[in-house]
Structures are given as structure tokens and as C-alpha cells.
Amino acid sequence: MRTKTLTALLAALACAVLPATAAATTEKATLRASFSPDRLGASTTISFGFHVSTLEGTAPPPLTHVDLHMPAGMNYTRTQLGLSICQPEPLLQDGIAGCSPNSRLGFGKAFVEVPFGTGAGHEIPELQALMGPSPNGNLVVLFYASGLFPVTAQLTFLGEVLPDHGRFGSQLVTTVPPVASVPGGPGVSIVDVESPIGPSHLTYYKHVHGRKVPFTPQGVLVPTSCPRGGFPFTAEFGFQDGGSTTASTAVPCPPKRRR
Amino acid sequence: MKVQSFDLGSRATRLRSVLCVGAGVLLSSVAFAGAAAPSAGAAKAHAARTLSLNESGRLHLTSHHGFTLNEQGSASGTISGTIYLHLTISSTNHVTAEVNIYPSGGSLTGSASADYRVEGSLASFNGTMNIIRGSGRYSRARGSGLSFSGTVQRSTDAVNVRVSGRFSY
Numbered sequence: 001m002r003t004k005t006l007t008a009l010l011a012a013l014a015c016a017v018l019p020a021t022a023a024a025t026t027e028k029a030t031l032r033a034s035f036s037p038d039r040l041g042a043s044t045t046i047s048f049g050f051h052v053s054t055l056e057g058t059a060p061p062p063l064t065h066v067d068l069h070m071p072a073g074m075n076y077t078r079t080q081l082g083l084s085i086c087q088p089e090p091l092l093q094d095g096i097a098g099c100s101p102n103s104r105l106g107f108g109k110a111f112v113e114v115p116f117g118t119g120a121g122h123e124i125p126e127l128q129a130l131m132g133p134s135p136n137g138n139l140v141v142l143f144y145a146s147g148l149f150p151v152t153a154q155l156t157f158l159g160e161v162l163p164d165h166g167r168f169g170s171q172l173v174t175t176v177p178p179v180a181s182v183p184g185g186p187g188v189s190i191v192d193v194e195s196p197i198g199p200s201h202l203t204y205y206k207h208v209h210g211r212k213v214p215f216t217p218q219g220v221l222v223p224t225s226c227p228r229g230g231f232p233f234t235a236e237f238g239f240q241d242g243g244s245t246t247a248s249t250a251v252p253c254p255p256k257r258r259r
Numbered sequence: 260m261k262v263q264s265f266d267l268g269s270r271a272t273r274l275r276s277v278l279c280v281g282a283g284v285l286l287s288s289v290a291f292a293g294a295a296a297p298s299a300g301a302a303k304a305h306a307a308r309t310l311s312l313n314e315s316g317r318l319h320l321t322s323h324h325g326f327t328l329n330e331q332g333s334a335s336g337t338i339s340g341t342i343y344l345h346l347t348i349s350s351t352n353h354v355t356a357e358v359n360i361y362p363s364g365g366s367l368t369g370s371a372s373a374d375y376r377v378e379g380s381l382a383s384f385n386g387t388m389n390i391i392r393g394s395g396r397y398s399r400a401r402g403s404g405l406s407f408s409g410t411v412q413r414s415t416d417a418v419n420v421r422v423s424g425r426f427s428y
Contacts, residue, residue, distance in 0.1 A: 075325070076348060077323065077325075077327075077328065078323060078328070078416060079413075080413060080414060083379060083380045083413060083414060084379050084380065085378065085379040103379075131379065134376060138351065138376070139351060139377050161351050162351065162352075163351050163352060169351075170350070170351050224325065
């Protein structure tokens, strides 16, 4: 009874605020990226994150897609990331335990804003990146977000790694599904995401002479040379209201090693 | 399956038979051989032997450099011998390769281009290969549009490769 009352109250609040969020806003975004380690030619963990807001100071409209362009020269040739494929169905049913540890690519966190929120955002503590099934032959990153409050939801969404051109060697094209704040209510806004992809904190397993042996998978390699201005990253963000914005950053060139 | 065409080769054989006829017909034979000499040369130059290649190779990583995996192994099928593969991952979904096969008495070199996809523990490639040169008995080897496919075991970088199609030499 108490839960029903709370849900109804939230829905009413959401509806009351909906016109304000539906009003035209000007979205802006900042992008973060880093390599760990940041060493030319080294196996690395790519950390990328973004923060979305509006010039008006309101919660941004729900994200619909993020296209992250990554620098040319990133070397995927020998990466062991994603030696197994995680299917969305067991992931939704059993959580991260539903997939092989060898399908994990990284994990991070996200902050979401409900339309009737304070603006500070609420943490979705579990954001997993896994190797997903690949219907088109491209690398697929399967994101899994699991939250309890303010949104009780487990959801998956896919990012596809496609070739790129010019300063960029590949792009991660991610479609973000709508996430309702309350049943029938407006969608939540993703305001901040931090999502490392790489071997840092990952343990894979292989069978050697019948024994299960843990190992750290090889990551993507940092390019062997650094362009002037650092390794460029750019992201394009699309929003449910039809708006879009772009943000760029660069990972600084690593200091030259002394011989 | 080995398919060999000896059209011009059997013509040369016939010519050799003619040249082996007795001295009584030497003059005419020489005259014939003289007339036929350019033709025999042409037959040699265009010895259009065709081989239908159906080759499998199992290779292991010997080294890697940049985006290229250097692999060595053994080829079996129509011809057998040592096979070398230089597989370059040119983008997230494309590879190029140079293939060298060393059968008895010569070698074959192919240049390949293929789509590339990663599927969990395996990556696969599928495309076409041109035979661009050869040596020894395959010194005139040429071919285009041969099928080129295979898999990469991502945990070890071991490669299985298949090449099939016809080429001339």
C-alpha cells in the first residue's frame, strides 16, 4: 500500500515536471578520456566518461545515442578482451553472473537524473561492459546497467565498434534505450558516465591441463606514436528531444622515456 | 582436386615426336621444326597449366609487429609444404594478408584482402586472394579471385587458413 502510494506520488510529480523537461533546452557535454597505462605501444585500459547538462540548468533530456570516436593507431590486433560472448538474455535474468568472466570488458558507473530530482544525479553503481553478440561482424560492446534507486531497472544496450577515418581509427556507436523513471513516467536522464574498457581489474580464466588458471587479458594497445596535441577523442550525443551536442578531448602524449 | 590442362603441352610433345623422326625426313623435319620453333617457344611461354588449388594451413604465431601477425605452419591439400602468413588487421573489420607457400620445386605468393570479424574466442576472415608471383616450377603463377578464409584463435593467435580456386602457372 505504502509502495503504491509512493509510486503514484512519483508519477504525479513526474507528470507535473514533464512540461518543464519537454521545453526546449540547449544541451552541452564534456568528455573525459585516459589511458592506463599511458605508454606508447602498451596494453592499456581506455577510460572514457562524459557529463551532460543543459545551459538552462535543468536535467538534460534522455540520451538516445552516443558516438565515441577513438584515435587512429589503437591496436586491436592481439587484444584478448572478450574471449567469450555474453548474451543479453542470461545477463538480464541473472545479472553479471549470467555471463562468463571472459566476456567482461570493463566496469564503471553512471549517474542518472530523474525529472523530479534535485539535479545532483543518482548513482547507478553497476555499469558493466561485456563482449556482446555480433550480428554484423563488428565488435559489439554490451552494456549492462543495474540500479535500485531511484530507478529499479536492469537494462542492456549495445555499442558497435565501427571503422573510422582521418584522425580517428574506430568509433563506438551506442544506442541508449529509454529508461522510465516510474512505470508510464518520463525517461530518466543520463548525466554522467564513467566506463573503463580494458584489462585493469579484470581476471580471465583459461584451462591448462584440466586446471582453471586465472590471467589478465591483453588489452588494446596504445598507438606507437602520438599525434601533436595528444590522442583525440570526440563524442556526439543525441537526445530524445532531437537535440545534439559534441564534445572533444585528448589524452596527452606520454612523456618521452629516458634511455 | 588437381586439374591440369596440357593443350599446348601436348602440342609440344607432338612436336618432339616429329623431331625424333628418322634422318630420311630430317630436312623436312628441320624445316618443320624451323617453322615451328617460334610456335614451340610460344607454347613454352604460354604453358597454360591450370591447377585447382584447395589448400588448408595450420599456423602458429612466430612474431608480431604493429598490426601484423607473422605466422608459420604447414599447408596440405592440392600441394603441400611450408606456409607463411603475414596477416595485417587494417581496421576493426578488415584484414590484408600476404601468403607464401613453399611446395616442392617452387613457391607461390598471394595477396589477400578479407572481411574480419571477432566472435568471442575466435576471429574469422573471409575474402579473396590473388596469386601475384611464384618461383621454380610455379615461376609463371598467376591467379585472381581465389577464396581466402580462416580463423584466428584469439588466445594463442594460432591461425587456420583455407585457400581455394584456380590459378595458372
